[in-house]
Amino acid sequence: MASRLVASHVEAGYGSVRVLHDVSVNVNAGETVVLLGSNGNGKSTLIKCITGIVQPTSGEIYLERDGARIDLVGKSPQEVVDLGIALVPEGRRLFPKLTVEENLLLGAFRMGARSKIDSNLAFVFEAFPPLRERRNQLAGNMSGGEQQMVAVARALMSDPEILLVDEPSVGLAPILVSRMIAKIKELKDQRHLTVLMAEQNFNQAIKIADRGYIIVHGQIEFEGGSAADLRDNDMIKQYYLGL
Amino acid sequence: MKISAFWVVVVAIFVGGLVLTEVVDNEYYFTALYVILQATIMAIAWNILGGFTGYVNFGSAAFFAVGAYTSIALNKSLGLPLPLLIAAAAIVCGLIGLGVGYLTLRLKGVYFAIATLAMAIVFETLITNWAYVGGARGAYILTPETFLWFKSYIQMVFIVMLMLALTAVAISRMLNSSRIGRGLAAIRDDEVAAECAGVPTLRLKLISTTVMGALMGVAGAPYPFFVTFVDPVSAFNLFIAVNAIAMPMIGGTAHWLGPVIGALLVGTTQEIITVNVSSELNILLVGIMLVLFITLAPQGIVGLWLKYWRRRKK
Numbered sequence: 001m002a003s004r005l006v007a008s009h010v011e012a013g014y015g016s017v018r019v020l021h022d023v024s025v026n027v028n029a030g031e032t033v034v035l036l037g038s039n040g041n042g043k044s045t046l047i048k049c050i051t052g053i054v055q056p057t058s059g060e061i062y063l064e065r066d067g068a069r070i071d072l073v074g075k076s077p078q079e080v081v082d083l084g085i086a087l088v089p090e091g092r093r094l095f096p097k098l099t100v101e102e103n104l105l106l107g108a109f110r111m112g113a114r115s116k117i118d119s120n121l122a123f124v125f126e127a128f129p130p131l132r133e134r135r136n137q138l139a140g141n142m143s144g145g146e147q148q149m150v151a152v153a154r155a156l157m158s159d160p161e162i163l164l165v166d167e168p169s170v171g172l173a174p175i176l177v178s179r180m181i182a183k184i185k186e187l188k189d190q191r192h193l194t195v196l197m198a199e200q201n202f203n204q205a206i207k208i209a210d211r212g213y214i215i216v217h218g219q220i221e222f223e224g225g226s227a228a229d230l231r232d233n234d235m236i237k238q239y240y241l242g243l
Numbered sequence: 244m245k246i247s248a249f250w251v252v253v254v255a256i257f258v259g260g261l262v263l264t265e266v267v268d269n270e271y272y273f274t275a276l277y278v279i280l281q282a283t284i285m286a287i288a289w290n291i292l293g294g295f296t297g298y299v300n301f302g303s304a305a306f307f308a309v310g311a312y313t314s315i316a317l318n319k320s321l322g323l324p325l326p327l328l329i330a331a332a333a334i335v336c337g338l339i340g341l342g343v344g345y346l347t348l349r350l351k352g353v354y355f356a357i358a359t360l361a362m363a364i365v366f367e368t369l370i371t372n373w374a375y376v377g378g379a380r381g382a383y384i385l386t387p388e389t390f391l392w393f394k395s396y397i398q399m400v401f402i403v404m405l406m407l408a409l410t411a412v413a414i415s416r417m418l419n420s421s422r423i424g425r426g427l428a429a430i431r432d433d434e435v436a437a438e439c440a441g442v443p444t445l446r447l448k449l450i451s452t453t454v455m456g457a458l459m460g461v462a463g464a465p466y467p468f469f470v471t472f473v474d475p476v477s478a479f480n481l482f483i484a485v486n487a488i489a490m491p492m493i494g495g496t497a498h499w500l501g502p503v504i505g506a507l508l509v510g511t512t513q514e515i516i517t518v519n520v521s522s523e524l525n526i527l528l529v530g531i532m533l534v535l536f537i538t539l540a541p542q543g544i545v546g547l548w549l550k551y552w553r554r555r556k557k
Contacts, residue, residue, distance in 0.1 A: 051439060081441030093436035095429050097497075106429045109422070110441045158441050 002029035003065040003084070003161055005050070005196065010059035012049050019045045020056070020218045027162070027196045032188055034205045035198040036230070037215040043198035044090050046215070047166045050196075051087050052077045063162075082110050086160035090167045090198075092151040096140025100131055103139045103150050107157030116159050124153035127187060145176040152180075156187065163188070165197040169204060177204050184208060206230050249416065253409050260405040264398040273401040275518075277469055279510035280404040281462050285483070286490035286502035287411045288458035293488065294496030295424060296451045297431030298348070302359030303487040305366040306336045306456045308478035310463025315376045315384065315473060325387065325403065325468060332464035333457040340456020341449055348448045351434075367479040381474025384467040400469050407465075411458050412503055418454065419499040427451055428497070459487075482526065489533045495543025504544050 005027040012020040019042045027033045035043050048054040050061055052075045063070040063083060072080055081087075086107070095103050104124065108117045125132035128149040134142065139150055148168060155163060165184060169177040181201075185208035188195050199205035206212065206227045214222040214230070224230035264273075285303060293299050310332035317323050317331050347358040371379045386396055393399040418424050426447045429437035438444050467473045486509070494505025509532060513525040540547050 053435070053439065076445075077438040078441055078443045081439075086441075087439050089436065089439050093433055093439065095432035095436065097432050098425075098428055102425055102428070105422075106425055106437070106442060107440050109426060109443070113441075154440060 003063045003194065004028050005061075005063055005085075005162055005194065007046065007050060007061045008059060010046065010049055010056045010061060012045055012054055012056040012059075014054075018218065020049070023059070023215070023218070023220055025196075025213055025220065027194055029194050030192065031210045032185065032195040032197065032208050034209040034212040034230075035196065035215060036200070036202055036205060036212055037198075038200050041215050042218040043200075043215055044166055045218075047087070047090075047164050047196075047198050049073075050080070050164060051085065052080045078110075081158055081160075082112070084112065084159070084161035086155035086158045086163050088151045088155045088163070088165045088168060091170055092147050094139040094147055094150055094154070096138065098139060099136050100139055100142070100150055101135040103154055104131075104135075104157050107154035108159070110158050113157060113159040117157070120157050120159055123191075124156050127156075127183070127190075128153055144171045145173070145180070148172060148176075148180055152184070152187070156191070160193065162194045162196070165195065165199075167198055167200065169199060169201045177201060178207075181205065181208055253413065257405060257409060260402060264393060264402065268394075270395060270397050273395075273397045275514045277397070277401050277404050278514065279507065280401075280408040281466070281469075282486055282490060282510045283408050283503060283506035284404075284411045284458060284462035285487040286494070286506040287408075287415045287499075288455050288462065289487040290491040290496055290499075290502040291415060291418060291427075291458070292451045292455040294491050294501065295419060295427040295431065296448060298448070298451070299352075299356050299488070300359035301356055301484050301488070302343070302363045303459055304479050304481065304484040305359075305363035306340065306459030307463040307466070307483055307487075308370065308475070309339060309366055310336050310460030311466040311473055311478050312370055312373075312376050313460065314464045315382050315467050318384065318467070319376070319382075325465060329403075329407070329461055329464040332460040336460025336463075337453045337457030340452040340454070340459075343456070344449050344452030348445070348452065363479060363484070367475050370479075371475045377474065379475060381472055381477075382467070384471050384473070386468060386471060397469075400465055403465055407461055411461070412499070414454065414458070415502070416499040423447060423450060486529065489529050491543070493532055493536045493543055495545030495547075497542065498545040498549075501543050501545040508544070 007023060007025045010020050010023045011018065023046055025035065025046065035046065037043050045054060049056045050072060052072065056073060061072040063072065070083060095106065104121060105117065108114060108120065113120065130146055131149055131153060134146065139147065168180050168184065172180065181204045184195065184197065187193065197205060209227045209230065211226060212224045212230045213220050222233060224233065285307060289303050313332040313335045314328040317328055343362055347355055350358050370376065376382050426442045429442050430444055430447060434444060490505035490509050491502035493509055494503065495501030509529060512528065516525045516528055536543060
């Protein structure tokens with residue numbers, strides 16, 4: 001089962017505020033694609049459109065899986081998760097008053113993940129050893145770095161094929177950002193995931209990127225076919241780095 | 244190990260209840276225990292939606308009253324025996340819970356609470372205008388004959404209520420410690436995050452309202468046979484709803500034991516005060532207890548205990 005995620009000509013917004021204008025993004029099976037842009041340019045909105053939290057006003061979002069096309073527009077977040085798309089939300093959005101283990105088990109609610117709870121739990125404890133030690137601690141009492149681990153681990157518990165990561169660097173110290181980004185790459189290789197990551201930390205994000213898009217004011221300003229393309233681009237320096 | 248301990252306690256309490264009917268002759272005690280058990284079921288029912296799921300509602304009395312009136316209507320029309328009436332009330336109120344949940348669960352927080360209050364008024368108006376079950380005048384119920392080995396009618400109703408309360412405790416405990424309970428706790432903590440994590444929030448909330456409604460109905464179904472006269476004003480009394488909210492709050496809403504402890508504590512205190520001091524005072528007492536607990540121990544008795552336990556472990 002290999003899936004390709006496609007968003008085509010997506011327009012979306014909140015009330016009368018238009019956020020995304022004709023955004024087209026695709027992620028091929030096995031790729032790590034980054035969505036770059038500073039705050040308020042629409043990265044999270046696109047992720048929310050894919051996961052069904054925000055419904056686009058027009059455009060198409062679909063999965064191509066084994067030759068079949070599965071539309072995502074109109075589906076609830078829960079149905080999207082059922083299709084094997086997991087989200088690591090911006091700001092982590094853990095369940096602060098539940099324990100680490102309860103948080104992880106909540107990630108495994110979908111049918112396809114229930115039978116693999118034991119092996120997936122063992123896997124995430126292996127990947128994030130601090131979580132095993134703190135499994136009975138309340139998630140709200142953990143440090144930012146540990147909470148981000150829980151958020152990623154919770155997403156993995158749904159046994160996903162596609163992992164959407166929204167701003168994993170938010171609120172983390174630089175050293176933790178670089179570790180977390182490296183960890184995402186490592187998990188991607190171990191679990192053969194397809195990753196779409198929205199991130200504003202340009203230098204960290206392109207370390208693990210196969211390809212990437214730069215989104216400015218809700219429009220895709222640049223599409224880079226490789227990490228090098230993104231690194232050596234004048235437009236990036238101009239629009240994105242503000243040089 | 245833990246499972247068996249729970250069931251041993253359940254069976255022990257039931258046997259204790261049976262023994263009580265053999266040893267104690269004073270009927271007052273069974274009346275008092277009936278009232279406390281009824282409150283326990285309602286506290287458990289309220290807590291499934293209000294505590295586990297985090298949707299505070301004021302409509303409890305409506306489900307209780309609809310349960311009571313389902314009993315009255317089916318007893319009058321078909322002459323069904325009490326066990327069937329209880330089952331019927333559970334089904335009717337469960338379905339109403341499902342329907343009302345579907346209509347109101349898109350509302351959050353205060354808006355949801357107000358919608359449930361409005362729902363209670365709608366049902367009260369409907370019953371008040373339904374002449375078949377007595378309308379505003381109320382309905383009299385002829386008590387059925389005492390059967391089996393019971394010495395008095397009230398003892399029999401007490402045992403019925405004891406069985407229902409134990410069943411409610413078991414259901415609440417099962418729900419609390421299951422995957423569904425974990426999902427409900429996630430909704431309480433952060434509903435959007437729950438949805439994103441793949442928790443089927445709407446389905447779980449509907450399960451929650453349905454079980455809440457059914458248990459409320461079960462608490463109400465034997466009520467006409469206990470008091471023998473029911474009118475809309477007493478059945479829809481706001482005090483019933485307030486009690487159903489105060490008891491879990493005092494006991495602790497996150498754990499299945501919370502509403503049980505709260506109901507036993509508050510219910511018993513109310514009975515003692517009603518008999519020894521005055522019936523007006525017990526309403527004041529609930530108010531004071533509620534204020535004290537919300538300010539000093541918002542997690543209730545179970546929350547206090549868990550906090551103490553965690554500290555000791557460290």
